[in-house]
Structure formats: C-alpha cells, structure tokens
Amino acid sequence: MNKQGTSRSHLTITAKALLLGAAMSSSVVGVSAAHAAGDKGDVTLAYVEWSSEVASTNVVKAVLEAQGYNVELKALSAAAMFQAVAFGDADGMVGAWLPTTHEDYMAKVGPKVEDLGVNLEGTKLGLVVPAYSKLESIEDITSHADEIDERIVGIEPGAGLTRLTEQVLEDYDLEDIDLTTGSGATMTAALSNAIKGERDIVVTGWTPHWMFARWDLKYLEDPKGVYGGAEEIHTLARKGLKEDMPEVYAILDNFAWTPADMGEVMLNNQEDDADPYETAKAWVESHPDIVNEWLPATAQ
Structure with missing residues (x-):
C-alpha cells in the first residue's frame, strides 16, 4: 500500500485551469471513449455529508470514472454508511474516522468489512470557538453560558461527534447547556453569523x-x-471486492492524501455555484503525480 505523508503547496483555481491542458494527457485523465461510458462496471461508494467526506468521496469517484467505471454515490447517516459496506449495498467508503469518532459503528461491523488502512492522518475533533473568545477550555463554558446562549451548535443527531459531545455535557456537568443538532451546513451558518456580529459561540x-x-x-x-487524541480517516471495502473488482480495490487501497490536499478541495467547494464532483475532477486533473500513485501499475 502506497500511503503519502508529505505536505504540498496549494494550487489556486486559476493555476488549476492552466494545468488542465497538460494534465489531460496523463494516465489519470486520458480516458478513452469506451471508458467514458463506464464499461468496466458499476461501483457504489457510501459517504456521510460532512464537507470532508464530500471532498474525498468525489475525488475517488473522479479517479474511478477516469478509469472506466460508473460510480454512484450514496449519502447516508454515519451508521447507515457502515452498514451499507458491511452488507454489500456499497462497495466501499473513505470516511471512517478512527479510533474514536466511529468507534461504535466499527465495533458492530468490523468482522464484515475490510479495513484498508489510513487515507488521511492528522485529524482532530472538539469544541470550536472564534479566536477572539475568552473561552479557553470546556471547563469555562458554565461561567460563560449566557454569552453563548446556553447552547452548543452541533451537526447531525447520529454523528459520532454528536455522541461524543453528549458525553462532554455529562462529564463536564453542563446540565444547563443545550446541544442543538442539525447539519454541518447549519453549524457553519451559525458560526458565520456569530463572527459577523463578533458574538461568542461554541460549535x-x-x-x-x-x-x-x-x-x-x-x-x-x-x-x-x-x-x-488525533484520529485517522480509514478506507473500508466490502468483503469480496478484491476478487470481484481488483482494480477498484487497488485504487481504494492506495488512496491517501494530506489535510492540505483535502482542505484545498473543501475550500473550493465553498465557491459560489461549486459542484463537488466538478471541483474533484479539477483537483484530480491538476495533481496527476499524486493520483497516479493510487493507480495499479496496469492502469498507468
């Protein structure tokens, strides 16, 4: 398995456009007319709609489709994502946050899936505040409850991060603080509004x-x-994928990038009218050296 760990400089959207013509000649994007039709077969990838997993899953889709596969993405809750791979409703996923966030889900399906290892190192979970906030520790929340409207703004009810935050409320005796759930988008919208008004907020x-x-x-x-502590994001595959679709298995097995790579795609997805798949394709086409390392030798 060829995993990467070196940092890379960010490319702007303009730079991507300039590189597009050169990249089109590489093995990553040199797709024949037959391959463009998805003649190698159908692949299903499961993901949860976190901005990080939207980015990574669409990048893998772009690479697989460039190799001639027809790829369907299934947006699911975290629990359903793991179950889909375990029961063969999805071929794989690249968004298993371990060992803490998705610990419960992995414990239930572990024997039914194949863990292909780490695809990204250097993740972190926790409660976040604007840098100007006087809060420094979770222990400070009680004394500043009025300033944060007695709430923590969370994400989806079924997310591992939500489960951990519910445990935080209990362990830190924050009985007067409400955890509001919604989605990643509602969380960042609340954060944006608070920062515009220079108000305190905990998300x-x-x-x-x-x-x-x-x-x-x-x-x-x-x-x-x-x-x-620090976590890792793992790739999981359904049992039997290696025998059924060895090239797909190899690409999933080799897939690895850095937080800087993922951050570049995520930030570009925040542009007006951005399409996550088109953003992913642009990144793939602009980074042939990285992507070629994910391909089996027979595909290059």
Missing part, C-alpha cells in the same frame, strides 16, 4: 475543515480527554 468542529481556512478559530481544551 462542534473537526479538522480538516474549510472553516479553519476562512476564519480565525481555536479548539477548547478538553482536560478530561472525551474527544480523544
């Missing part, structure tokens, strides 16, 4: 995420270690 957050590139933010210290 559930994770790295990598485009919000850290847009605003000056900080994590609250977690003395009790409820959110755990």
Whole structure:
C-alpha cells in the first residue's frame, strides 16, 4: 500500500485551469471513449455529508470514472454508511474516522468489512470557538453560558461527534447547556453569523475543515480527554471486492492524501455555484503525480 505523508503547496483555481491542458494527457485523465461510458462496471461508494467526506468521496469517484467505471454515490447517516459496506449495498467508503469518532459503528461491523488502512492522518475533533473568545477550555463554558446562549451548535443527531459531545455535557456537568443538532451546513451558518456580529459561540468542529481556512478559530481544551487524541480517516471495502473488482480495490487501497490536499478541495467547494464532483475532477486533473500513485501499475 502506497500511503503519502508529505505536505504540498496549494494550487489556486486559476493555476488549476492552466494545468488542465497538460494534465489531460496523463494516465489519470486520458480516458478513452469506451471508458467514458463506464464499461468496466458499476461501483457504489457510501459517504456521510460532512464537507470532508464530500471532498474525498468525489475525488475517488473522479479517479474511478477516469478509469472506466460508473460510480454512484450514496449519502447516508454515519451508521447507515457502515452498514451499507458491511452488507454489500456499497462497495466501499473513505470516511471512517478512527479510533474514536466511529468507534461504535466499527465495533458492530468490523468482522464484515475490510479495513484498508489510513487515507488521511492528522485529524482532530472538539469544541470550536472564534479566536477572539475568552473561552479557553470546556471547563469555562458554565461561567460563560449566557454569552453563548446556553447552547452548543452541533451537526447531525447520529454523528459520532454528536455522541461524543453528549458525553462532554455529562462529564463536564453542563446540565444547563443545550446541544442543538442539525447539519454541518447549519453549524457553519451559525458560526458565520456569530463572527459577523463578533458574538461568542461554541460549535462542534473537526479538522480538516474549510472553516479553519476562512476564519480565525481555536479548539477548547478538553482536560478530561472525551474527544480523544488525533484520529485517522480509514478506507473500508466490502468483503469480496478484491476478487470481484481488483482494480477498484487497488485504487481504494492506495488512496491517501494530506489535510492540505483535502482542505484545498473543501475550500473550493465553498465557491459560489461549486459542484463537488466538478471541483474533484479539477483537483484530480491538476495533481496527476499524486493520483497516479493510487493507480495499479496496469492502469498507468
């Protein structure tokens, strides 16, 4: 398995456009007319609609479609995402946050899936506030409850991050604080509105995420270690994929990138009228050296 760990400089959208013509001649995007029709077969990838997994899953889709596969993406809850791979309703996923965030889900399906290992290192979970906030630790929340409207703004009810935050409320005795759930989009909208008004707010957050590139933010210290330490994002495949579709299995197995790579795609997805798949294709076409490392030798 060829995993990468070196940092890479960001390319602007303009630079991507300039590189597009050269990249089109590479093995990554040199798709024949037959391959463009998806003649190699159908592949289903499951994902949860976090901005990070929207970015990574669409990048893998772009690579697989360039190799001649027809790829369907299934947006699911975190629990359903793991179950889809375990029961063969999806061929794979590239969004398993381990060992903490998705620990419960992995414990239930572990024997039924194949863990292909780490595709991204350097993740983090926790409670996030604007850098100007006086809060430094989760322990400060009680004394500043009025300033944050006695709430923490969270994401989806079934997310692992939500489960951990519910544990935070219990372990830190934050009985007067409400955890409001919604989605990643509603969380960042609330954060944006608070920052525009220079108000205090506490949200559930994770790295990598485009919000850290847009605003000056900080994590609250977690003395009790409820959110755990640094995590990794893993790729999972259904049992039998290696025998059924060895090239797809190899690409999933080789897929690895850095937080800077993912952050670039996520930030570009925040542009007006951005299409996550088109953004992913642009990134793939602009980074042939990286993407070629994910391809089996027979595909290059």
